[in-house]
Amino acid sequence: MSDAAEMARSPAPARSAASLLAARVLQYLPAALVFVAGIVLWEFAAAGTGRRVIPPPSAIAAAFVEEGQLLRRATTATFIEALGGLAIGTVLGVLVAFSTSRWATARGILVPVAIASSAVPLIAIAPILNNWFGILNPLSKMMMAALLVFFPIMINVTRGLVEVPPAALELMRSYATSEWEVLRKVRVPNMLPFFFTALKVGTTLTFIGAIVGEYFGGTSEVLGRVVITSMSSGSFDLAWAGILLGSAGAIVSYLVVALVERLVIPWYASLQREAG
Amino acid sequence: MTAVRLADVQKTFPIPSGGETVALEAIELEIGTREFVSLIGPSGCGKSTLLRVVGDLIQPTAGSVEVNGKPAHQARLDRDYGMVFQAPVLFDWRTVEGNVRLPLEVMGFAPSERDRRVREMLDLVELGGFRSHYPHQLSGGMQQRVAIARALAFQPPILLMDEPFGALDEMTRERLNTELLRIWAQTGTTIIFVTHSIPEAVFLSTRVVSMSPRPGRITSVIEIDLPQPRTDQTRESERYFELVTEVRESLRGRVSSSAARARAEGRIG
Numbered sequence: 406m407s408d409a410a411e412m413a414r415s416p417a418p419a420r421s422a423a424s425l426l427a428a429r430v431l432q433y434l435p436a437a438l439v440f441v442a443g444i445v446l447w448e449f450a451a452a453g454t455g456r457r458v459i460p461p462p463s464a465i466a467a468a469f470v471e472e473g474q475l476l477r478r479a480t481t482a483t484f485i486e487a488l489g490g491l492a493i494g495t496v497l498g499v500l501v502a503f504s505t506s507r508w509a510t511a512r513g514i515l516v517p518v519a520i521a522s523s524a525v526p527l528i529a530i531a532p533i534l535n536n537w538f539g540i541l542n543p544l545s546k547m548m549m550a551a552l553l554v555f556f557p558i559m560i561n562v563t564r565g566l567v568e569v570p571p572a573a574l575e576l577m578r579s580y581a582t583s584e585w586e587v588l589r590k591v592r593v594p595n596m597l598p599f600f601f602t603a604l605k606v607g608t609t610l611t612f613i614g615a616i617v618g619e620y621f622g623g624t625s626e627v628l629g630r631v632v633i634t635s636m637s638s639g640s641f642d643l644a645w646a647g648i649l650l651g652s653a654g655a656i657v658s659y660l661v662v663a664l665v666e667r668l669v670i671p672w673y674a675s676l677q678r679e680a681g
Numbered sequence: 682m683t684a685v686r687l688a689d690v691q692k693t694f695p696i697p698s699g700g701e702t703v704a705l706e707a708i709e710l711e712i713g714t715r716e717f718v719s720l721i722g723p724s725g726c727g728k729s730t731l732l733r734v735v736g737d738l739i740q741p742t743a744g745s746v747e748v749n750g751k752p753a754h755q756a757r758l759d760r761d762y763g764m765v766f767q768a769p770v771l772f773d774w775r776t777v778e779g780n781v782r783l784p785l786e787v788m789g790f791a792p793s794e795r796d797r798r799v800r801e802m803l804d805l806v807e808l809g810g811f812r813s814h815y816p817h818q819l820s821g822g823m824q825q826r827v828a829i830a831r832a833l834a835f836q837p838p839i840l841l842m843d844e845p846f847g848a849l850d851e852m853t854r855e856r857l858n859t860e861l862l863r864i865w866a867q868t869g870t871t872i873i874f875v876t877h878s879i880p881e882a883v884f885l886s887t888r889v890v891s892m893s894p895r896p897g898r899i900t901s902v903i904e905i906d907l908p909q910p911r912t913d914q915t916r917e918s919e920r921y922f923e924l925v926t927e928v929r930e931s932l933r934g935r936v937s938s939s940a941a942r943a944r945a946e947g948r949i950g
């Protein structure tokens with residue numbers, strides 16, 4: 406092949422920041438338009454069906470203002486539970502994955518146990534966790550969230566550590582490297598995309614876990630309790646404000662993880678772009 | 682001096698449905714230091730298996746493999762081999778530069794020495810301008826050249842190359858052939874080279890070993906007496922065409938005159 410042909414494959418020279426920004430805006434414009442249209446439609450539809458079923462966005466916005474204090478405290482509390490749960494679930498999932506992928510005995514014991522326990526309807530465990538860790542203790546909600554996060558992390562990280570191309574292992578063998586070097590240079594980098602995929606799933610699951618834990622009782626100034634109590638007292642607009650804040654928390658965490666992923670494994674994004 | 686000595690090597694693989702494949706049988710081969718030996722033969726005749734046995738990536742079922750006067754296993758621990766596989770086997774998460782640096786990192790070369798060698802090797806395979814690219818941003822041929830640079834980076838005394846140029850176009854292949862010979866002459870490595878191309882085997886080698894399948898055996902060893910250094914003129918010389926014909930006939934199962942000569946001299950068992 407000629408060098409000219411080779412050059413053609415190299416990425417285009419850095420485009421100007423402005424044109425990159427314009428490209429981004431264009432990329433997300435359709436989604437943004439659908440979103441805005443949805444809000445407008447919702448407003449009119451809600452006006453038609455009566456406020457009890459789905460309050461219109463304007464009423465929810467008003468609830469945000471009126472109950473700003475409460476919502477801020479509740480969001481902070483739930484956020485802490487969700488992030489704590491994400492941290493605990495992730496650390497445990499990664500630890501178990503490393504030991505199962507390293508020691509066959511550990512794999513023999515832990516994997517069947519993990520698969521069996523993932524069949525348990527985890528949400529049914531929430532009251533038990535409230536009982537164990539104290540219904541007023543945020544730790545009981547964190548543990549619920551951690552339980553949901555644990556399995557995808559453990560399974561994906563294990564796969565990433567174990568599913569290494571055999572040829573790569575052969576190459577390392579030809580260098581007469583230690584198992585430790587193989588872990589550091591091959592298995593861990595190979596695992597990172599699997600890990601970030603699971604972590605992104607985890608950001609959603611952890612909010613579900615925390616809020617479900619709250620539904621089964623605990624302190625009142627958390628999103629789950631705000632939703633439950635305002636529903637039963639007929640303040641649907643406040644309930645919906647709580648639900649929206651919960652989803653916003655999950656979305657923000659997802660975006661943060663996606664950003665960190667970009668920074669830690671830039672090669673993966675570039676590979677995906679080229680493949681897609 | 683002898684670089685590689687294979688004595689009565691046999692390799693069988695069990696077949697899941699029962700029975701076994703005899704991938705290698707009664708292999709006797711001696712390769713001198715600084716030799717360039719090509720293995721050629723139909724698909725499935727055991728070329729890759731032979732290379733992997735020499736590189737201590739798999740154990741032979743019977744027989745002995747000696748490399749630089751020691752067992753193959755010890756030679757691997759001493760990092761006597763550079764391997765180039767049929768596929769490039771590059772790490773997606775490392776840039777071109779990072780991939781070439783890998784063996785230097787795990788073998789504990791000093792950082793300044795690593796940088797120097799990486800630069801030198803990338804220039805050698807003419808990829809100096811692509812050091813910060815990721816493998817998926819390169820063509821297949823460029824990826825294979827990265828793999829070659831990586832194998833050469835730690836200057837192993839023995840290079841084991843499994844169809845390294847199989848995926849390349851004719852022009853690139855010929856250019857890299859000339860490059861490889863230049864590197865071979867410069868570094869003084871011993872090379873065992875698997876190929877499906879008869880002209881390539883003749884052009885590169887000091888000896889061509891042809892094999893036949895089921896069971897995988899050596900059928901003839903042909904001395905390539907073309908003068909060194911080999912150039913584009915070599916490819917047009919009469920002797921070159923004679924040798925190409927000779928190798929072709931040996932692969933068809935006809936024992937040619939020079940193979941008989943080699944046998945008479947005791948080069949094959």
Ligand SMILES: Nc1ncnc2c1ncn2[C@@H]1O[C@H](COP(=O)(O)OP(=O)(O)OP(=O)(O)O)[C@@H](O)[C@H]1O
Pocket residue numbers: 694695702703704723724725726727728729730731897
């Ligand atoms: N790991 C393995 N398990 C079982 N059988 C194997 C294994 N590796 C090779 N074989 C068998 O050994 C024989 C020789 O295989 P080998 O890969 O050495 O052939 P080859 O000459 O390199 O072929 P090609 O030119 O297609 O690369 C084949 O019949 C193959 O099926």
Ligand SMILES: [Mg+2]
Pocket residue numbers: 728729730767843
């Ligand atoms: Mg092969």
